[in-house]
Amino acid sequence: MTPPFLINEAPNIIRLLSNPAGMADVVGDRAKGTILGLAAGNLLGLPVEGWSAAHIFRNFPNGVTQIDPLERVRPMDDDLAQTVDLAESLVAGGNFVPDFGSRLVRWRRENGRGIGITTSAVIDLLEKGFPPAEAASIVYEERDHIAPNGGLMRCAPVALARHSDPEGLVKDSAATCTVTHYAPACQWSCVIMNAAIYLLLKGRYPSIEDLVMAAATDGAQADVVEWAMRTGEDLGDLEFDRGHIGHTLLCMQAGLWALKTPLDLENALVKIVSAGGDTDTNGAVAGAVLGARYGAAAIPDRWIECIPERERLEDLALKLLNAAP
Numbered sequence: 001m002t003p004p005f006l007i008n009e010a011p012n013i014i015r016l017l018s019n020p021a022g023m024a025d026v027v028g029d030r031a032k033g034t035i036l037g038l039a040a041g042n043l044l045g046l047p048v049e050g051w052s053a054a055h056i057f058r059n060f061p062n063g064v065t066q067i068d069p070l071e072r073v074r075p076m077d078d079d080l081a082q083t084v085d086l087a088e089s090l091v092a093g094g095n096f097v098p099d100f101g102s103r104l105v106r107w108r109r110e111n112g113r114g115i116g117i118t119t120s121a122v123i124d125l126l127e128k129g130f131p132p133a134e135a136a137s138i139v140y141e142e143r144d145h146i147a148p149n150g151g152l153m154r155c156a157p158v159a160l161a162r163h164s165d166p167e168g169l170v171k172d173s174a175a176t177c178t179v180t181h182y183a184p185a186c187q188w189s190c191v192i193m194n195a196a197i198y199l200l201l202k203g204r205y206p207s208i209e210d211l212v213m214a215a216a217t218d219g220a221q222a223d224v225v226e227w228a229m230r231t232g233e234d235l236g237d238l239e240f241d242r243g244h245i246g247h248t249l250l251c252m253q254a255g256l257w258a259l260k261t262p263l264d265l266e267n268a269l270v271k272i273v274s275a276g277g278d279t280d281t282n283g284a285v286a287g288a289v290l291g292a293r294y295g296a297a298a299i300p301d302r303w304i305e306c307i308p309e310r311e312r313l314e315d316l317a318l319k320l321l322n323a324a325p
Contacts, residue, residue, distance in 0.1 A: 097132055151186045
């Protein structure tokens with residue numbers, strides 16, 4: 001029996017997204033930037049995944065600034081690969097949740113690079129015929145209510161596909177998260193991050209306080225609110241390389257920091273990756289936010305050239321804009 005928690009309504013988040021003040025048309029460059037920024041952040045962080053900030057500094061005193069050019073021909077890492085699978089499910093339309101689950105099963109069989117423990121355990125159950133949310137809820141209970149960042153890392157396509165549908169953004173952010181990650185904190189982190197990307201696509205720059213207070217009023221748990229509100233401009237206040245590496249709320253802080261930082265896209269991604277911890281996923285989530293904020297044109301050419309199947313990703317970004325039901 002699936003636990004009752006699943007976010008279907010969040011009227012205050014929806015009200016925040018529905019406010020027309022200051023809205024601009026969706027710009028294709030921002031949509032492309034969201035997906036390509038996610039890819040760049042993921043790839044930039046891969047070589048130092050799990051390292052402490054001190055270890056990174058000893059090896060990269062100027063920060064991690066380069067993507068390995070061989071990534072262009074390697075199988076996609078899980079952050080990017082699952083983002084593509086989710087995007088293609090959304091573009092296909094129809095009953096996209098089970099379709100996404102099926103794509104994840106196939107991805108693990110054919111690639112599986114970087115797969116997380118929780119995602120792999122859920123896919124075991126998907127292969128046995130369990131529905132996605134039920135499979136995720138079983139693993140959630142068996143693993144003592146753990147809340148990893150595997151749902152958050154790939155959630156950005158929902159913001160693009162539901163750029164004109166605030167209610168759909170809330171519901172589908174949660175539904176696609178629960179294909180593998182059922183924890184309430186996982187669902188809320190996806191809703192909050194996609195709400196931020198949604199507004200950035202419209203040319204609006206939401207405050208963390210507005211997003212978090214809306215989520216809190218809609219029932220977000222106290223720890224979600226507490227972690228989000230601790231996000232400031234100083235990365236030193238956030239412990240990316242200690243204690244909670246891989247937790248969805250720590251990864252959410254990376255995305256919220258990217259929303260708030262005065263740094264440009266390149267320097268912000270270098271800084272978030274060089275802070276250590278789950279660098280590839282923190283980089284992916286921060287990269288999606290920064291890409292939506294600054295657009296694809298802000299991503300350095302030397303990074304763009306290392307992204308695998310770049311044209312496919314750009315095409316998917318534009319198709320997502322037309323995927324609203």
